[in-house]
Amino acid sequence: MINETHDAGLRSWVASANTPGTDFPVQNLPFAVFRRRGSAEAWRGGVAIGDQVLDLAAAHATGAFAGEAAVAAAHASAATFNGLMALGPRYGSALRLALSRALREGAAQAGSLAACLVPQREAEYTVPARIGDYTDFYASVHHATNIGRLFRPDNPLMPNFKWIPIGYHGRVSSIGVSGQRFRRPKGQIMPPGESAPLFSACRRLDYELEVGIWVGQGNALGEPIPIDRVDEHVFGLCLLNDWSARDIQAWEYQPLGPFLAKNFATTISPWIVTLEALAPYRTAWSRPAEDPQPLAYLDGEGVRKHGAIDLQLEAWIESAKMRADGSGACRLSHTSLRHSYWTVGQMVAHHSVGGCNLQPGDLLGTGTQSGPSLDEAGALIELSAGGKNPVSLPNGENRTFLEDGDAVILRGWCERKGFARIGFGECRGEVLPASGD
Amino acid sequence: MINETHDAGLRSWVASANTPGTDFPVQNLPFAVFRRRGSAEAWRGGVAIGDQVLDLAAAHATGAFAGEAAVAAAHASAATFNGLMALGPRYGSALRLALSRALREGAAQAGSLAACLVPQREAEYTVPARIGDYTDFYASVHHATNIGRLFRPDNPLMPNFKWIPIGYHGRVSSIGVSGQRFRRPKGQIMPPGESAPLFSACRRLDYELEVGIWVGQGNALGEPIPIDRVDEHVFGLCLLNDWSARDIQAWEYQPLGPFLAKNFATTISPWIVTLEALAPYRTAWSRPAEDPQPLAYLDGEGVRKHGAIDLQLEAWIESAKMRADGSGACRLSHTSLRHSYWTVGQMVAHHSVGGCNLQPGDLLGTGTQSGPSLDEAGALIELSAGGKNPVSLPNGENRTFLEDGDAVILRGWCERKGFARIGFGECRGEVLPASGD
Structure with a gap:
């Protein structure tokens, strides 16, 4: 390679x-x-x-x-x-x-x-391909545990998480490239203790630090991609911000998953770093011995030897005040894609194993990438413990969730001794006030 | 009109x-x-x-x-x-x-x-448009209740059902037109009482009798379609079979919704009956007075006066044996779209209310349409009470779920005194054996 x-x-x-x-x-x-x-x-x-x-x-x-x-x-x-x-x-x-x-x-x-x-x-x-379908995964065990703990403190992880690279279909039409500005969404929210929902602007707007996966060669309907050939079907990676309306999501997501909580905007970085460029930064993949090991269609020598990618990821925030006073963006967190519980290749193999056809230009998201410690979390809902602990910013502001005028900037790069440092550029998006506000 | x-x-x-x-x-x-x-x-x-x-x-x-x-x-x-x-x-x-x-x-x-x-x-x-995005709703209260009762006998309906036209994003690439034949999907299933999932061909393969909604004019990102203008954004309707792998779905769907359980194939009828052609068959919409009435963005004079459509729907099955002996298909059930808890227009208004942009050629599904009585159900999981009561077919066969070689045929038509009877043609799909079987 x-x-x-x-x-x-x-x-x-x-x-x-x-x-x-x-x-x-x-x-x-x-x-x-x-x-x-x-x-x-x-x-x-x-x-x-x-x-x-x-x-x-x-x-x-x-x-x-x-x-x-x-x-x-x-x-x-x-x-x-x-x-x-x-x-x-x-x-x-x-x-x-x-x-x-x-x-x-x-x-x-x-x-x-x-x-x-x-x-x-x-x-x-601009968005660099006609995206036929967009799928978002949920591949970080740290993210899934952090989120699950907010809803089910004793049993944060669903029983399927360690068996299945959980994914769901997302919205293509609202995917925009870095620089995207979008209105804070409105929708139904059910405040705690109420008996009827309100129609309101989102009060718990969040970002999600993700990696995007561009599909290269496709597969025919009914012909799954074997795990040892997944690399032939991945063109490259980008950064992806899966903006999320947590209050809309909490009320709507049962039983069929997130819908309006996610489909108002998704922002990707314009540059696609090819899988070949990433070869030096691939690394061994494993999981704790006490965890279930992957079923055969998700396992193999390639997965174990170099299934992971040590892609460093950062999320930054630039508030309207920071722009106005020139103090500039500050970093919210830093992690690496190597912590992902499921690899890029496992996501591709799982997606197609039931016969679903992937096509050139399809986009997959890895789901929020959070590292093992809480300050490595890839979303505000984790960093603020569900809005309970505001995150202090260096200019004296703090955040539980995003405010109007906030820009979120994702950055990513790879480095390894003996090889060059390569970067992804940035993925920037900005929250505008809700319509009518 | x-x-x-x-x-x-x-x-x-x-x-x-x-x-x-x-x-x-x-x-x-x-x-x-x-x-x-x-x-x-x-x-x-x-x-x-x-x-x-x-x-x-x-x-x-x-x-x-x-x-x-x-x-x-x-x-x-x-x-x-x-x-x-x-x-x-x-x-x-x-x-x-x-x-x-x-x-x-x-x-x-x-x-x-x-x-x-x-x-x-x-x-x-062929599929009559380049489908940018496909969304499937869950708009029949009878279907949601029948399904929910299998999992939660005391509390079948989720608390959000009567407030939100529940929907989720589906897979575009595997949508085919009537005549589609597809392999039975394989995937992870968790048999009752087991502690680890199996990788297996689906054992509980089902159809879903739905109506497809073709979006006409779109809306810009961030600019919702008001409920009193939804008709301007619907080009027409078709029949839609949302094939479903119930065992794969049961294991994978928490917390982000169905994925491999649905994305292996979806079949639509080729003919689009325009909303204008359907004008004579529109009818008043209401819901029981004891139910919550819709929030303002989902309600209006048009919804109440002619929001519903009396579109008769049927599902038929033609087994390999029926084809071989010439006995032909037999009807499984019959219902009408007028029983839908949410109207086509409410689905369109809800989809866009958070700012999501709909585009010409987008396809929405209504979700399985089941009538008030159990024999009007639009899926085998309902007709067979979760596989417990096999459905007897007139030639002596019976079905809990679909077998290899089964074709399912959906039909739809409208009739009203003083107007012509108009039909949708048929939506036919056939189950092939899983790969390697």
């Missing part, structure tokens, strides 16, 4: 890609769909390199790519990546190798490709 | 449309996307008339339509109806009026349009 594109010694002729701490060194090469901000240009694919976007349509037109890389670049020049995703990992890998070579110091293509760069500060992004 | 197209006295120059009992008299005019069976023709829109399909692309090319009807016909000539749906009811209504006039006895266009007819027995159909 590890190849020349992961070599930590590589440097790019795009100088900003060599700056320590950049999210986008030449070892990363994530994809997004972009155009110049505010322009009427066509949306097309780009690759992040330092503080620039390499325009893939323009680069392809220079003849920079050949063979399978050229086929992939042609698909990546479109307004959605569904075609690129459908090609499968061989083509994506060929494009990655060609991009790595063309963007390295001394590359012969440096001259022609320099003209294909657009500064990221001048770019805007 | 009622206009010249609903006149029971209208007859068509397509003689089969005048046959008593036909689903497709000239008062109906439902839309489907079709082509000649087994051909490589382009998929395009058609209208059912008697035992024929009027090819809308061909009819439009004859110049049969003018003004708004021609705009609608141009959109209806495409391989999906998303464009037609987005136009809104004014255009759809203009096309319906033009079709009604052109297909009536004595119409000047009879000569040119006769060449645009394709016999239905030579046609095949």
